[in-house]
Amino acid sequence: xxxxxxxxxxxxxxxxxxxxxxxxxxxxxxxxxxxxxxxxxxxxxxxxxxxxxxxxxxxxxxxxxxxxxxxxxxxxxxxxxxxxxxxxxxxxxxxxxxxxxxxxxxxxxxxxxxxxxxxxxxxxxxxxxxxxxxxxxxxxxxxxxxxxxxxxxxxxxxxxxxxxxxxxxxxxxxxxxxxxxxxxxxxxxxxxxxxxxxxxxxxxxxxxxxxxxxxxxxxxxxxxxxxxxxxxxxxxxxxxxxxxxxxxxxxxxxxxxxxxxxxxxxxxxxxxxx
Numbered sequence: 001x002x003x004x005x006x007x008x009x010x011x012x013x014x015x016x017x018x019x020x021x022x023x024x025x026x027x028x029x030x031x032x033x034x035x036x037x038x039x040x041x042x043x044x045x046x047x048x049x050x051x052x053x054x055x056x057x058x059x060x061x062x063x064x065x066x067x068x069x070x071x072x073x074x075x076x077x078x079x080x081x082x083x084x085x086x087x088x089x090x091x092x093x094x095x096x097x098x099x100x101x102x103x104x105x106x107x108x109x110x111x112x113x114x115x116x117x118x119x120x121x122x123x124x125x126x127x128x129x130x131x132x133x134x135x136x137x138x139x140x141x142x143x144x145x146x147x148x149x150x151x152x153x154x155x156x157x158x159x160x161x162x163x164x165x166x167x168x169x170x171x172x173x174x175x176x177x178x179x180x181x182x183x184x185x186x187x188x189x190x191x192x193x194x195x196x197x198x199x200x201x202x203x204x205x206x207x208x209x210x211x212x213x214x215x216x217x218x219x220x221x222x223x224x225x226x227x228x229x230x231x232x233x234x235x236x237x238x239x240x241x242x243x244x245x246x247x248x249x250x251x252x253x254x255x256x257x258x259x260x261x262x263x264x265x266x267x268x269x270x271x272x273x274x
Contacts, residue, residue, distance in 0.1 A: 005072040012159035013176070016151065019061045020180050023054055048124040049132065052139025059147035062155045077154035078207040086264070090200060090209035093257035094216040097196055099250035101189040101217075103242040108188065118185050125225050140222060145214035152177045152194070153201035153210050161202065170198035193217065196254075203261045 007015070034047050059077075066076055074080060125140065127133050152173045160169030174194030178187050197210040223229075236243055242250075 005070075006076055006162045007066070007069070007071060007155075007159045009160050009163050012156050015062055015065060016156055016176060016180075019058060019151070022061075023057055027051055027054065049135045049139075051124070052136060053143060055139065055144050055147050057147075059150040062151055066155065076158050077150050078158060078201055078205060079150075079154070080206045080208075082204045082206045082208055083264070086204050086206075086209050086261070087212060089257045089260045090212045091216070092253045093196060093200065094213035096250040096254035096257065097193050097213065098217055098220060099242060099246055100254070101193055103247060104189050104192065105186070106241050108185070112185065114185060118183065121183070122225060125222055127226055136222065137219070141215050141218045144218060145211045148177065149197065149201070149207040149210045149214055153198050153207045157198055157201065166202060170195060170202060173198050199258075200261060204264065 030047060030051075063073070063077070066073055125136060127136050156176060157169050157173035160172055174191050174197075177194045178191045181187075181190055183190070193213075197213060200213070201207050201210045232240065236246055238244065
């Protein structure tokens with residue numbers, strides 16, 4: 001494809017920075033205004049729910065920008081379809097990544113207990129009514145997965161791939177995705193998952209499987225938070241960690257899914273090395 005149809009890497013990175021800074025500034029400004037007028041708990045909660053939809057700007061702004069610049073939208077955002085079996089591979093990979101990142105968090109907790117600030121950041125995810133369930137699932141699962149994958153595994157990663165090494169593009173997109181979460185406690189897990197999201201998106205040239213994995217992870221996290229699931233789950237945990245059979249199964253599923261993706265007959269221009 002003609003490289004002129006894609007943004008320059010610096011151009012893409014700057015747009016990501018502008019969008020992230022704009023969302024952060026808008027969130028802080030709205031929060032300060034609401035606190036100053038003293039709207040009460042109901043207004044605060046409504047604001048929290050509204051902010052879930054601000055993540056859509058991660059996709060809306062780059063889409064508008066790319067359209068105005070005349071870039072190849074489908075290729076740039078990787079919205080193309082994939083074979084049905086790819087979703088099976090993505091589902092298996094998603095389960096494996098969820099288990100492995102769970103153990104990573106348990107290991108990190110041994111050296112750095114979860115800070116209180118992280119618990120405060122998770123408060124908006126607690127839901128009490130069917131309407132709140134609908135809003136939070138729509139915002140944190142559907143919108144977040146589509147918008148973030150469109151921006152990072154689509155717009156940013158594709159821009160980087162067109163001008164350099166594919167593996168480097170996957171890594172840089174994952175680093176950028178990790179930074180915007182502003183959560184050092186989960187940084188390793190986010191980066192690790194981001195590598196595989198970038199890998200599968202590049203392998204099949206579509207973000208749809210990555211959206212599935214991203215959505216699975218967010219939905220499970222939301223359910224665990226609200227169902228008050230204990231850290232120690234019979235059979236799944238062992239001495240405060242994920243049971244070795246589950247870890248071995250997760251490693252096997254991850255390996256199988258990577259091999260299955262590598263055997264797809266679809267031609268690919270470049271292939272990242274992991």
